Amino acid sequence: MSAPFVPHTGDEIAEMLGFLGLSSLDELFEAVPAALRLAGGLDLPPGESEADVVDRLDELAGRNRAVGRSLVCFAGAGAYDHEVPAVVRSLASRSEFVTAYTPYQPEVAQGVLQAIFEYQTMVARLAGLEIANGSLYDGAASLVEGVNLSVAATGSHRVLCSAGVNPRWRSVLGTFARGPGHEVTTVPLAGGVTNWAAVAGDGPAGAVVVALPNFLGCLDDVAGARALAEATGARLVVAIDPVVAALLTSAGSLGADVVIGEGQPLGTPLSFGGPYLGLFACRAADVRRLPGRLVGETVDAEGRRAYVTTLRAREQDIRRERASSNVCTNQTLMAVTAAIQLGWLGTAGLAEVALGSARAGRYAHEVLCALDGVEPISTAPFVREFALRLPVPAEVAVDRLAEEGYLAGVAVREGFEGTEAEGALLVATTERRTRAEIDGFAASLEKVIR
Amino acid sequence: MTPPETETHPTGPLPGGRALSAPLLGREDEPTLFELSSPGRRASSLRTTGLPQWGADELVPASWLRTEPVPLPEVSERDLAAHFTRLSHRQYSVDLGAYPLGSCTMKYNPKVCDEAAARAGFANVHPASPPFLVQGWLQVLCELEEMLCEVTGMAAATLQPAAGAAGELTGLLLMRAYHAARGQDRRKVIIPDSAHGTNPASVTLGGYEVTTVGTNARGGVDLDSLRAALDEDVAGIMLTNPSTLGLFEEDISEIAAAVHEVGALLYYDGANLNAILGVVRPGDMGFDIVHLNLHKTFATPHGGGGPGSGPVAVSARLADYLPGPRPVRLEGGGFSWATPELSIGRLHSWHGNALVLLRAWIYLRLHGPDGLRRVAEIAVLNANWLRERLRGTYDLPYDRPVMHECVVSAASLERETGLRAIDVAKRLLELGFHSPTVYFPLIVEEALMIEPTETESPQTVAALADALVQVAAEARAAGDAASARQAPRTTPVRRVDEARAARRLVATYDQRP
Ligand SMILES: Cc1ncc(COP(=O)(O)O)c(C=O)c1O
Numbered sequence: 001m002s003a004p005f006v007p008h009t010g011d012e013i014a015e016m017l018g019f020l021g022l023s024s025l026d027e028l029f030e031a032v033p034a035a036l037r038l039a040g041g042l043d044l045p046p047g048e049s050e051a052d053v054v055d056r057l058d059e060l061a062g063r064n065r066a067v068g069r070s071l072v073c074f075a076g077a078g079a080y081d082h083e084v085p086a087v088v089r090s091l092a093s094r095s096e097f098v099t100a101y102t103p104y105q106p107e108v109a110q111g112v113l114q115a116i117f118e119y120q121t122m123v124a125r126l127a128g129l130e131i132a133n134g135s136l137y138d139g140a141a142s143l144v145e146g147v148n149l150s151v152a153a154t155g156s157h158r159v160l161c162s163a164g165v166n167p168r169w170r171s172v173l174g175t176f177a178r179g180p181g182h183e184v185t186t187v188p189l190a191g192g193v194t195n196w197a198a199v200a201g202d203g204p205a206g207a208v209v210v211a212l213p214n215f216l217g218c219l220d221d222v223a224g225a226r227a228l229a230e231a232t233g234a235r236l237v238v239a240i241d242p243v244v245a246a247l248l249t250s251a252g253s254l255g256a257d258v259v260i261g262e263g264q265p266l267g268t269p270l271s272f273g274g275p276y277l278g279l280f281a282c283r284a285a286d287v288r289r290l291p292g293r294l295v296g297e298t299v300d301a302e303g304r305r306a307y308v309t310t311l312r313a314r315e316q317d318i319r320r321e322r323a324s325s326n327v328c329t330n331q332t333l334m335a336v337t338a339a340i341q342l343g344w345l346g347t348a349g350l351a352e353v354a355l356g357s358a359r360a361g362r363y364a365h366e367v368l369c370a371l372d373g374v375e376p377i378s379t380a381p382f383v384r385e386f387a388l389r390l391p392v393p394a395e396v397a398v399d400r401l402a403e404e405g406y407l408a409g410v411a412v413r414e415g416f417e418g419t420e421a422e423g424a425l426l427v428a429t430t431e432r433r434t435r436a437e438i439d440g441f442a443a444s445l446e447k448v449i450r
Numbered sequence: 451m452t453p454p455e456t457e458t459h460p461t462g463p464l465p466g467g468r469a470l471s472a473p474l475l476g477r478e479d480e481p482t483l484f485e486l487s488s489p490g491r492r493a494s495s496l497r498t499t500g501l502p503q504w505g506a507d508e509l510v511p512a513s514w515l516r517t518e519p520v521p522l523p524e525v526s527e528r529d530l531a532a533h534f535t536r537l538s539h540r541q542y543s544v545d546l547g548a549y550p551l552g553s554c555t556m557k558y559n560p561k562v563c564d565e566a567a568a569r570a571g572f573a574n575v576h577p578a579s580p581p582f583l584v585q586g587w588l589q590v591l592c593e594l595e596e597m598l599c600e601v602t603g604m605a606a607a608t609l610q611p612a613a614g615a616a617g618e619l620t621g622l623l624l625m626r627a628y629h630a631a632r633g634q635d636r637r638k639v640i641i642p643d644s645a646h647g648t649n650p651a652s653v654t655l656g657g658y659e660v661t662t663v664g665t666n667a668r669g670g671v672d673l674d675s676l677r678a679a680l681d682e683d684v685a686g687i688m689l690t691n692p693s694t695l696g697l698f699e700e701d702i703s704e705i706a707a708a709v710h711e712v713g714a715l716l717y718y719d720g721a722n723l724n725a726i727l728g729v730v731r732p733g734d735m736g737f738d739i740v741h742l743n744l745h746k747t748f749a750t751p752h753g754g755g756g757p758g759s760g761p762v763a764v765s766a767r768l769a770d771y772l773p774g775p776r777p778v779r780l781e782g783g784g785f786s787w788a789t790p791e792l793s794i795g796r797l798h799s800w801h802g803n804a805l806v807l808l809r810a811w812i813y814l815r816l817h818g819p820d821g822l823r824r825v826a827e828i829a830v831l832n833a834n835w836l837r838e839r840l841r842g843t844y845d846l847p848y849d850r851p852v853m854h855e856c857v858v859s860a861a862s863l864e865r866e867t868g869l870r871a872i873d874v875a876k877r878l879l880e881l882g883f884h885s886p887t888v889y890f891p892l893i894v895e896e897a898l899m900i901e902p903t904e905t906e907s908p909q910t911v912a913a914l915a916d917a918l919v920q921v922a923a924e925a926r927a928a929g930d931a932a933s934a935r936q937a938p939r940t941t942p943v944r945r946v947d948e949a950r951a952a953r954r955l956v957a958t959y960d961q962r963p
Contacts, residue, residue, distance in 0.1 A: 038728060042822060095543055138798060
């Protein structure tokens with residue numbers, strides 16, 4: 001019997017059954033109709049010891065190629081290889097944070113609540129808006145919720161979404177738009193930035209969505225998006241990269257009503273794509289439509305400072321079918337991690353991470369574009385990510401460069417079919433990329449395309 | 451007890467860099483990281499890159515360039531460690547003690563899972579890596595999908611949903627796609643009045659209207675009211691079985707037959723699957739769509755409110771609609787991705803909460819079929835034992851044996867002494883236990899929903915029962931609830947003024963008056 005975390009001894013089980021007037025554990029399931037009960041047991045591999053399972057994990061982990069010295073990461077597309085120091089990993093893995101539930105009893109959950117409050121403050125500052133929530137699942141979920149908020153606020157289901165928004169997030173939006181019946185129009189890019197003129201004058205809308213920078217790394221036309229939002233009565237939703245945002249005028253001051261983003265670059269490892277962190281910020285005027293948990297500061301019975309989840313009447317457990325969102329469990333641990341990471345970075349550190357990523361981006365762009373047959377797909381300004389047209393299919397380059405020790409980037413396909421960017425290689429940099437790594441990458445790419 | 455407004459200290463009342471344990475020992479406030487900040491101090495240092503030292507103004511066009519840096523706390527690594535360690539000391543957790551929140555399945559989270567999830571071979575893998583670089587990951591995901599299908603009795607699954615509520619919405623969109631493919635535009639989804647709040651919220655987001663059905667005297671779905679609600683406009687029913695009352699739905703076969711008869715589908719909210727692991731499977735009960743909460747049944751840590759993971763498993767007739775891409779086995783060995791033909795599309799930025807999925811894979815491999823069944827048996831044993839111990843002290847609505855949790859009521863206590871469920875909860879905190887879930891399900895007055903889980907020993911469950919009995923006895927002896935109303939007195943803060951938090955919203959440090 002392999003139930004390694006069940007502490008009950010045989011005698012204890014017998015005694016407990018006796019107290020209930022039962023003679024076997026089977027009798028506990030009397031309420032389950034006999035005809036439905038599983039006769040032969042589950043057909044699963046037999047339980048094994050921890051040591052045996054760890055052996056299997058060694059083998060499985062060995063068949064993954066982690067990024068690092070032997071696979072230098074130039075892939076991004078929403079997931080970035082930033083520095084996460086030991087202190088952040090250590091503090092964020094404290095079991096008091098890891099093994100707590102949602103803070104339903106604030107008197108014994110001040111640790112998580114205060115950490116979320118600090119996180120909310122930092123995200124609001126980064127976004128340039130007044131309010132940030134306690135997290136959503138990931139960037140895609142934040143996009144969906146940002147659109148839902150906008151639709152609820154304006155009464156219009158029409159969504160004008162730039163093709164520069166992460167194509168996987170757009171796909172998720174398309175999936176979830178079917179329920180409430182949002183009509184999503186994808187506004188095409190021209191020269192790497194959104195061609196808002198393509199939809200101008202088409203009548204009212206609920207949301208205009210733009211990414212800064214966009215999926216191809218370009219600084220997109222947020223002013224155009226703002227103007228369109230005003231003309232159509234829509235809320236402006238801006239998707240940010242929280243690292244690049246440290247170099248740019250804040251989305252809030254560019255006129256964003258809602259700021260969303262993928263918070264993974266703030267202390268969460270690449271993790272094969274999850275768990276990540278959905279960033280979500282909005283104006284104070286929209287706080288009653290905010291999705292998910294919000295922590296507020298208050299006092300306890302003795303007047304001491306205390307924290308608690310607040311404006312709960314928006315949430316599913318109280319408002320049920322009229323809730324602003326269905327989200328319950330979110331990604332609190334990643335939000336706490338982000339607060340710790342931003343605390344570690346500080347004002348200067350975050351700016352340096354952004355600047356370092358941008359320097360590596362500029363340098364990589366220069367040396368890669370100097371190769372014969374390699375061309376940028378756009379001349380629009382970029383910061384830390386850019387798309388290149390190669391003389392070979394991007395997938396081929398990625399496969400071959402992996403053998404050379406580089407994760408070369410991400411092939412642009414899904415969501416860009418039939419556009420100028422289709423088949424390009426999307427290359428990303430972080431503050432961790434060195435000159436030697438970039439030079440080595442360029443040399444290997446040259447070999448591969450020759 | 452209240453500390454003086456200003457303390458004498460060389461660097462002011464709330465100086466940066468103060469590392470002492472007063473917040474733990476003396477119930478003193480923990481300053482925010484912003485208050486601990488000292489301009490110019492820092493913890494971080496970055497890699498030496500050898501790159502040209504271009505300035506920001508050379509890299510970003512002037513019209514985009516930020517003029518003021520984002521203001522963040524400025525602390526040393528030592529300050530950071532002290533602050534978050536002190537915060538952690540103001541936080542209850544499963545590692546610290548029993549966490550009998552009903553519906554939440556707060557069981558012990560095996561450490562081997564955390565260690566594996568931190569390995570570079572899993573944690574430092576880029577999600578856009580081509581399949582040949584991530585065969586280990588793809589195998590984990592494929593095998594997990596297969597194991598979850600076996601546990602639920604379903605044909606295929608998606609691992610993308612990031613939590614239970616995301617799984618629910620996925621299931622509803624699958625329902626929509628299924629009916630649409632039959633040229634049907636059904637508008638209603640039925641939900642029992644005992645359902646979790648995410649169910650109705652998801653129904654709305656799925657584009658459906660909620661029809662609520664009542665609960666019968668035995669705590670099951672009221673069959674007459676269900677039959678009355680069923681027609682060709684019903685897309686499906688969402689059921690939690692065992693229900694949020696901790697009761698197995700005895701009429702499940704009749705319910706399934708009636709629902710299928712009108713062409714509607716059965717959705718299984720798997721939050722309570724822990725009760726029936728290896729005993730009975732949703733698929734065998736007639737369910738078409740199942741979501742699981744890996745952060746409950748499969749012991750992945752809840753992280754103070756996530757990350758979770760809410761895979762959705764479906765019967766064969768729904769498999770073609772599943773979200774994609776899905777991990778698949780290739781003929782001749784190896785693994786890759788494939789998107790089902792009629793897929794409803796993506797649900798997640800990448801492949802779901804992969805490191806949570808890995809933990810569930812490990813949990814399944816550690817347990818195997820016998821271990822899983824033992825988990826269910828002991829979870830049910832603990833809940834029933836606890837419930838019997840509370841008989842005579844608390845009301846036992848729908849009085850019959852329960853599954854993995856029990857819902858008791860403080861209604862009589864409240865009438866006799868004024869002691870409410872919330873007071874019981876707060877007094878329990880003083881006695882060293884996290885409180886049960888209170889005021890849910892909504893159909894039980896003064897509800898206390900208690901789920902001990904199988905990882906709590908008989909001694910712990912007995913101590914929890916003793917504490918619950920003690921709280922009631924104190925109020926009955928005093929004839930009132932005055933003392934319990936003062937609880938908790940021994941926690942980092944006393945009862946928190948929730949009304950004030952909502953009335954005078956301070957949701958960031960910058961909103962402080
Ligand atoms: C019965 C039930 N259904 C659904 C959910 C929602 O799950 P999640 O919080 O993972 O979104 C929960 C948990 O909170 C639950 O207890």
